[in-house]
């Protein structure tokens with residue numbers, strides 16, 4: 001066994017991973033999968049050239065202050081390296097191909113090869129160009145801000161006809177696509193083509209996303225630019241639309257612009273997995289922020305029972321820990337607020353349901369087709385709320401059950417997750 005040799009496949013990318021942990025971390029990329037590894041494993045990987053035998057590697061590690069037997073080394077290589085399918089002559093273990101545990105009903109609309117053809121989207125990331133367009137967008141931005149601040153705008157909304165709502169919806173969807181192209185363009189500006197652009201549900205909300213997982217290999221500041229890319233493109237688009245409303249005097253375009261811009265501001269929210277979350281993660285260097293937060297809270301809850309679990313936040317530098325604690329505190333306040341809001345929406349939806357049902361049952365007696373359509377629309381609007389609420393309740397029960405099962409497994413196996421490899425989540429977002 002000591003003379004056994006392993007060789008890494010050629011197509012493997014290994015880079016230093018920029019984060020706020022005390023110890024150095026590295027990132028491996030293979031077939032759209034990303035793993036973050038600790039320095040020890042990185043050293044082992046660097047010796048897997050097909051020339052070194054296991055005992056050679058043991059000697060080399062010894063000289064670096066890491067003692068290991070050939071048996072232990074082989075065990076590490078098998079569980080953490082060979083299983084990933086990154087060693088020549090070995091097939092990796094079939095992993096759960098689930099795209100993202102945060103997205104439901106994920107559908108890819110644009111594939112990598114098609115996105116590549118849209119490489120012109122990287123030009124707005126030229127420094128001079130971006131500065132110029134941002135200055136040019138100021139008048140449009142003021143039109144939007146003025147509309148948000150003045151009550152006249154909100155009085156306009158109830159006067160909009162059903163037909164016009166369709167135009168507004170189309171404008172809003174187009175804005176969403178431009179947003180994703182913004183992320184894609186930024187990513188390509190740094191030489192990384194997004195894996196896909198698509199559609200999914202995030203916590204019952206329909207969202208468009210750009211899978212730019214490849215950007216984990218970039219520096220923190222570069223990742224932050226990609227995070228802001230969507231907002232940047234959409235800001236430019238909406239400011240242009242705002243100028244068009246002045247020329248055309250179109251209230252419909254103005255309504256679409258302002259509604260979408262309010263959504264854009266909401267995108268900075270760092271507590272849900274929106275652009276603000278990724279921006280915060282990348283700037284602070286605390287990756288897997290949500291998981292780290294959840295684990296921290298779980299550990300706190302389990303402590304009275306003398307059960308300890310792995311807490312990733314312990315790996316952070318002391319400065320980043322302060323940032324992390326602040327984030328946890330504000331998150332808790334946010335989620336209590338969010339839960340209360342959801343509870344109220346759910347209750348209102350259920351209260352409205354019988355009325356809408358009555359409307360629907362009576363719809364044959366209604367006169368015009370428009371009236372019938374209207375009543376059906378009202379019915380579905382309310383029914384949809386009930387559907388969403390039910391969906392969310394099931395989701396919460398499912399997640400809680402799954403989390404408890406995983407936790408029991410972890411505690412029982414004493415499986416410390418602090419093994420050198422952890423899988424990264426995609427940076428996909430609205």
Ligand SMILES: [Zn+2]
Nearest residue numbers: 230275429430
């Ligand atoms: Zn975005």
